[in-house]
Amino acid sequence: MRYISIEKTKPGMILGKEVFDDEGRILLSVNTKLTKEYITRLSIRGYQGVYIEDELSRGIKIDEVISVELRNRGAQAVKDGNIDDLKTIAKDIVSQLLDKDKSISIDIQDLRTYDNYTYKHSVNVAVISTIIGIYLSYDEESLYELCLAALMHDIGKTKIDPAIINKPARLTMAEYRLVQEHARYSYDILDQNWLMPARTKQGVLHHHENEDGTGYPDRLVGDEIPSYAKIIHVADVYDALTSKRPYKKPYALSEAIEYLMGGSNVLFDRKAVEAFLEAVPVYAKGIEVTMTNGEKALVVANSSNPLRPIVRLISNGKDIDLNNDKDYISVTIAPHTVVENDFTSVYEKFECD
Ligand SMILES: [Fe+2]
Missing domain, CATH: 2.30.30 (SH3 type barrels.)
Structure with a gap:
């Protein structure tokens, strides 16, 4: 199986993985033969690409890191803001990831559309954060607390005007300040819940702090930043960079990885970035x-x-x-072509996502 961008799909190609709609329902099942009409519909709905099965890609297998069913359940619980469900889902994510018999590698390409971005983003951040925790040898209880924080890191956005959150353009400084409040709002929502682990709340509150003290809400520096927050920060930025949004194209994995490495010790914790790099291949299978x-x-x-x-x-x-x-021996993979995105403005915008 291989990944192909929607622009390169042709009628007659056979789907290697099902395509889901935003509610988690199967839109097209495995082995569907693409038609011109299907391709047009997928393109209009905002899908970036699909997996196809063909002679050339025979034998290339790409595994999901957690089940599609659990991913959809997670997105729904984030959407509903159902904290009890989210606690169960955090336990299930940890248990599915710990069940993997070999080292976990995130090969799967993002098949999302950009509708419902926040909900799916939160599940992705939870999965990536938990995998980083596994590579850092966290015990099961810590993985659960970390996963729960990652699922709920942006839950406070529900208290901000959706017109600002979903604005398909660069924010004004005043709007940006309003959006920054989401970290405190998320903390407040968690704080009202009985038995919410203290480290989960701290992880949520500080997920936008930078190592050099330029982040928010408290401009913490280095070791002052709680470890769950450091991990969520890496996962959050990686997933935002590699996602397609109304105002930007997705970055190639290799570009996003370069960005994280470049920001190591400045924006991001070096150990969290290194653990992340063990789990995410620079060149994913099937691309x-x-x-x-x-x-x-x-x-x-x-x-x-x-x-x-x-x-x-x-x-x-x-x-x-x-x-x-x-x-x-002298041949390498060519560096990615430069995309039109400019990191500074995108960073500023996805800091708000
Ligand atoms: Fe956030």
Whole structure:
């Protein structure tokens, strides 16, 4: 199976994974043959891409890190603001992730549309944060507290005018200040709940603090920032960067990873970024890449060197281990093409997401 952007889909292609609508219902099932009409509808609804199954991608398997059912349940509970459900969902996310028998790798590409962004974003941030916690050897109770904080980090946005939250353009400074209040609002909502772990509340309150003290609400520096908040900050920014929004294109994974590495010790905690890098491949399985010799290829599997995966040439279907193949010793994956986004303005905007 391989990932293909919606612009590159053609009638006759076979879906390798189902496509869900915003309510979690199956829109198109696995093995559906795409038609011109389906492609147009997916495009109008804002889907960025789909997984297809074809001869070239035979044998490439891409696993979900948590079940689609749990993901949808999580998004619904965030939407409803149902804290009791969210507690159960946090337990289920931790237990599904701990059940994985091998190291977890987030290969799946984002198939979301940008409707209902906040709800799905919160579930993604919870999954990524929990995986970071697993790589940092957190015990199960801490993973639960962290996951719960990540699910609810933006719950306070419900107290802000939706016209500002969903504004498809850059915010004014006054609007930006209003949006920043969401961290305190989230804390207040959690604080009203009985038996909410103190570390979960602190994780939520400080998820926009930067290591250098330039964040909010309290401009905390380095070790003053609670560890759950540091992890959620990394997961939050990564997911915001790689998501398609009305005002920006999604960043390639490699670009988002570069951004996190560049912000290490300045915006982000270095240990949280390093743990994150263990779980997220620079080149995910099933994506198409261009190499420095001009050849195009699919990523088949990752190797010990994250920058040199095993790839399959699109021209002849031959697998090349970039880490070991002598003929490809001087060939690398070409740097991503520069997208029109400018990091500064996008960062400012997604800080509000
Ligand atoms: Fe936030």
